[in-house]
Structure formats: C-alpha cells, structure tokens
Amino acid sequence: MTDKTDNTDWLDAIKWNEDGLIPAIAQDVHSQRILMVAWMNREALQLTVAESRAIYWSRSRNRLWRKGEESGHVQRLHELRLDCDADVVTLQVEQLGGIACHTGRQSCFYRVYRDGAWHSVDPVLKDPARIYEAPHE
C-alpha cells in the first residue's frame, strides 16, 4: 500500500455521531438540485472515495448500500465536501437514470410547502415496481 491509501487523517477529521454516522447530501452535478440525504459510516465514506460512487450505510437494512445496486441508479462521484463542523458531507454526483428517489422521482424532495400543507409537485418518472425489477447497470 502507498502512503496515500494508508492515510486516514481525512476520515479521523470527521465528527461521526454517536452511531458512527454522518449525513451525506447528494446534489446533481449538472442541475445542482438536491437529490437525497442518506447516512455514511466510515467504511461507506472510504469506499465512496475509493470507488468514485455514492455508497451509503442503510440504517434500516444495517448494511452498506451501494446506491444503484438494485435500481441501476448509481451516483458517480464528482466532488466531496465537508462542512465547517465536520459533521455533514455533500456529494456532487452524476445521477445515472436521472432518478434518485425510490418513488421513481428525480429527487426525494418532491413535496413543497404551500398554504399549510405539503404538495407533491414533481412527476414520477418511472413506476417504482419497474425500477426494482430492472437489470442492474
């Protein structure tokens, strides 16, 4: 191994929460739209950099989640940033398939507040039932 891969100072710099996680915000590198927020543990973040694709920690499944592993909707990493408190990261990603949300929409943030209620304003681009039967990319 090289010095470069041995160096984990950049991971040690992060303030992981009590569960060893950090929120990760994925933003579309082209449109700058915020696509989704998920969690990463140390291994997930390290692998995200190593493989140049978003790899999260699924709290519900309690395992690494290579975004797109079932849907094909892989997120290719273009840039990774850390905030001033070292407790949130942002990822500029290229969203393969143009769909980040499990509901079949471009973004998970498809509900807008207006007049005392949340309104779904973005179209479903693909039926979720079809997303998860699709062959992997």
Added chain:
Amino acid sequence: MTDKTDNTDWLDAIKWNEDGLIPAIAQDVHSQRILMVAWMNREALQLTVAESRAIYWSRSRNRLWRKGEESGHVQRLHELRLDCDADVVTLQVEQLGGIACHTGRQSCFYRVYRDGAWHSVDPVLKDPARIYEAPHE
C-alpha cells in the same frame, strides 16, 4: 385564528428524531449552492414559515436561533420542501450579506476532498471577528 393557522397536519407529517429535531438544508435560491445544514424543532419550523426566514434550533445553545440575529446574515425563505421519508427539509433561501458560515465564508462546505485530505478552497469574505460585532439588521 383562521383554519389555516390552526392546521398543524403539515407539522404532524414530519418524522422528528428522538430529540424532536429534523435536519434542514439551506440552499442559495440564486446559485443553488448548498450553504449550511442545521436543525429545527417543531417550533423553529413553524416560525420559519410564519416569518419567511430560516429559524433553527441551536443544539449547543439549546434555544431558537433566528439565523442572522447576531450577524445580520438573515436567510429569507423562498421555498420549503420535505423528502420522501419526511425526515429532512430543504430551504431555498436568499442569503443576506452573501455569507452563511460563521467562518465568514459563503458556504459552510468550503473544504474539498482531494488526494487523501480536506482542502479549504473558498475565500473568507469577512473576518468572523467583524461579523459578530456588526449591528443587527
């Protein structure tokens, strides 16, 4: 009071965490840059809508934090969105003063990962010591 202000269904729809909080991502309405992430409790979110400006819950100070109350760097609300899991909100904001970060930078996400390290790549626009002695707006 009107029916509209009595209605809190939109707040009940949110999955607050065990501390009664939700992460809020502020994004610049003009540049679409992600400016910061902070927390809101129920009252903070309600007031954010009522006053059309970002009001967070400061976990360190354990009180409401009207963004800009000391710095003048108020965030005027343009749009509020909720994600599919109802546990993160995004705010499109107009950032007064052009500075969201307490370090005097436009965004809190001023560190980029490159070659095994975080690199500060964004300029300090105003000395933090001067930000917090400025008169309130």
